[in-house]
Amino acid sequence: MSRSAKLATLAASVVAGIVASAGMMAVAQKAPAPKHVATSKSLGIGREAKPQEIAGWDIDIRPDGQGLPPGKGTVKQGEAIYMQQCAACHGEFGESAGRWPIVAGGAGTLASHDPVKSIGSYWPYASTVIDYIRRAMPFGNAQSLSNDELYAVTAYVLYLNDVIKDEDFELNATTFKTIRLPNEANFRDDDRDTAEKALWRKNPCMTNCMPGPAKVTGRARVIDVTPEPGKGPKVE
Numbered sequence: 430m431s432r433s434a435k436l437a438t439l440a441a442s443v444v445a446g447i448v449a450s451a452g453m454m455a456v457a458q459k460a461p462a463p464k465h466v467a468t469s470k471s472l473g474i475g476r477e478a479k480p481q482e483i484a485g486w487d488i489d490i491r492p493d494g495q496g497l498p499p500g501k502g503t504v505k506q507g508e509a510i511y512m513q514q515c516a517a518c519h520g521e522f523g524e525s526a527g528r529w530p531i532v533a534g535g536a537g538t539l540a541s542h543d544p545v546k547s548i549g550s551y552w553p554y555a556s557t558v559i560d561y562i563r564r565a566m567p568f569g570n571a572q573s574l575s576n577d578e579l580y581a582v583t584a585y586v587l588y589l590n591d592v593i594k595d596e597d598f599e600l601n602a603t604t605f606k607t608i609r610l611p612n613e614a615n616f617r618d619d620d621r622d623t624a625e626k627a628l629w630r631k632n633p634c635m636t637n638c639m640p641g642p643a644k645v646t647g648r649a650r651v652i653d654v655t656p657e658p659g660k661g662p663k664v665e
């Protein structure tokens with residue numbers, strides 16, 4: 430079978446599959462051979478990504494540790510790297526310098542009026558920390574850290590968040606799996622499709638659902654949501 434005939438047969442069976450899965454078996458027919466089948470070659474733009482290029486992007490690290498690179502580093506080693514490459518923006522203790530983001534602090538503030546969301550107070554998994562630092566930091570010089578530097582500086586950031594308490598702790602692909610962030614339990618899968626199903630209407634209204642014309646019941650100006658000059662909260 431020629432290449433284009435093969436593709437046409439494939440396209441026909443895919444179309445037949447879609448039609449069948451839509452429960453319209455009766456109208457399923459062999460699709461006419463398409464006049465032109467686009468392949469990556471015939472598009473005439475770009476080229477296929479090389480395996481090394483894909484590998485460069487395929488660097489995600491998952492909560493169970495899948496994707497961790499080989500390497501190791503201690504909190505102590507990380508401190509030196511952090512002071513040199515991170516503290517100028519994130520502050521010596523992760524408290525932030527100027528208006529750069531904090532990377533530590535805020536423990537116990539989530540339920541307060543001013544929640545401070547940091548790795549220690551909010552983030553669910555240490556994998557997000559190491560993945561993020563690996564792909565994006567130091568800001569402006571991303572992906573410049575060696576794997577050992579990455580483990581070390583991640584260990585130090587976790588130390589700043591009181592997640593790791595011993596400065597001789599060595600972070601590597603094995604010890605990584607022992608790390609738990611304090612707020613993990615407050616993240617859970619979205620279960621609304623089962624938990625709230627009883628509350629759903631059987632036939633939800635999708636058009637013209639208001640019985641009459643819409644009525645304005647309040648205006649932001651009247652209920653005074655905009656702080657007047659000098660009366661709002663202090664902004665740095």
Ligand code: HEC
Nearest residue numbers: 514515518529530531532547548561562566567568569582
């Ligand atoms: C030039 C300033 C700068 C330097 C140096 C820098 N960062 Fe950052 N960092 C940032 C900025 C800006 C963001 C936020 C980026 C964004 O949201 O897109 C950030 C975000 C982060 C975050 C996520 C914070 C959060 O809660 O969202 C972590 C973790 C982090 N940096 C770690 C590091 C580490 C570790 C280093 C040193 C290896 C480092 N950064 C160096 C500027 C910097």
